[in-house]
Amino acid sequence: MSAELDELYQSIILDHNRRPRNYRVMDDAHVHADGQNPLCGDQLTIWLKFDGEQISDVSFQGHGCAISKASASLMTATIKGKTRDEAERLFSKFHGVVTGVHPEDAESMGSLKALSGVSRFPLRVKCASLAWHAMHAALAQYATAGEAAPVAPVSTE
């Protein structure tokens, strides 16, 4: 089991937890969305800015466990420059990997592969997915309302 912990809390995760990337409020964002897990009190906000179809900037802030924070940080680093469709497809792939349904996809996720160890800890899948659910909600809001309107918080409970 210790090897599984080594995989879950590998240095890249601990580093992103301690020094999260893109950790800031974005004043000129087109949309933002809150993600919260009432069970453990984790809460974060995702901001997105677009250039046409492309996500031109993404940031987050909030508090939570190392897994949720590192996952948010890695997500922002990964989806910047991707199109909305690409970001959604990456979420599907990421979800398949952390839930252990499609472990084979881990290799094609770039630095997100660091989170594949979550699949051994089913109770922590919600932590790893929190930022992604918030991003998904923000994208959906953008798709329907364009650059208007705030987004209702999404919950992983």
Added chain:
Amino acid sequence: MSFAPRSDFPLLAAQPSLFYLDSAATSQKPRVVLDAIRNYYETANANPHRGAYRLSGAATEEYHGARREIARFLGAADADTLIFTRGTTESMNLLATAWGKQHVHRGDRVVVTRLEHHANFVPWQQLARDVGAEFRICELTPDGHVDMDQLRLLVTANTKVVAFGHVSNALGTINDVREIVHIAHAIGAVAFCDGAQGAPHLRVGFDALDVDAYAFSGHKMLGPMGIGGVIAKRALLEATHPYQFGGDMIEFVFDGDTTWNALPHKFEAGTPNVEGAVGLAAAVRYLDGLGMDAVRAHEVALTGYALEQLAAIDGLQVYGPAGAESRSGVVSFTLGDIHPHDLSTMLDVDGVCVRAGHHCAQPLMRALHVAATVRASFYVYNTTTDVDALVASLQKAKARFYAHA
């Protein structure tokens, strides 16, 4: 420091490398409880109160015999004032719904404390909202006790009820029940006590406490899940409308109206949880065998040892009262800036079961300025070996988490 033998608890006996430190959430069950439930179904199962045949009589006797044993254990002479429920949550909802809607009106005041579990917070908050009463929360002293000076000020002439926990599930604080009851009674309010964390660990002595109602959960005191109850003063129960309607709780049903059965039946609609009552009776017999004074002494010693060992871990902060004497077997803490859920996952890998989160006490967590804590809680089967495993695992977790810092 072995107290209740691990071999008495089948789950613990089968998993020797499990360090179960989450008894404030639910306790493990001794074999005598499991045997009592099985024996009931194998020898006496029928629907109580209904049949004129002997087996139904046997089930009825099992059920009320259990009630008498549990009432005696909790120090209530009048066993018929012990109402069986699913547990403390249902008991507090019964009081807030049945008694509360009838006795609390617009402009009245309802007082709770900052320590309350959601089960003794939300029912009163919602009652106050529904009837237009004022809902007030008594704050804590810096060491995690109810601020009694503030409570005396909060309990004003229009206060109808003070609802408070015997022991805090999140911090372990033991409240001064008699003094809180005295403050409530001084202005004519009733005092209701949430004993979910009290009854398993302390001698309750209901009649001597003078509290108007005391709620408890069987599963936290070695009994099965799904059974618990509330003991209340007879006059209060008799002056309160029924909570639920159905079989058993009625006397005569006419086309236009119904009369109610005597206590305790008036508050026990439907087929009762006989196996739960029988299992809980076996649990209190087991606790009596250990002796509640010895249970308390064991927990004070173990909690003292844990507080001492945990204090030696640099960066670990314990919440709640300073000494083991003023808390039950609960230790809530954080370690550096490691999130409690990360700690819990790391401890779990070493077989150490602790609770991480807000402990169903979000208003308290906000006041402490923490999103969550780790909680280790002890009971009769825990030993210093469990504490040592916790401490060793915390040291490992800390080394892992800060390895690259």
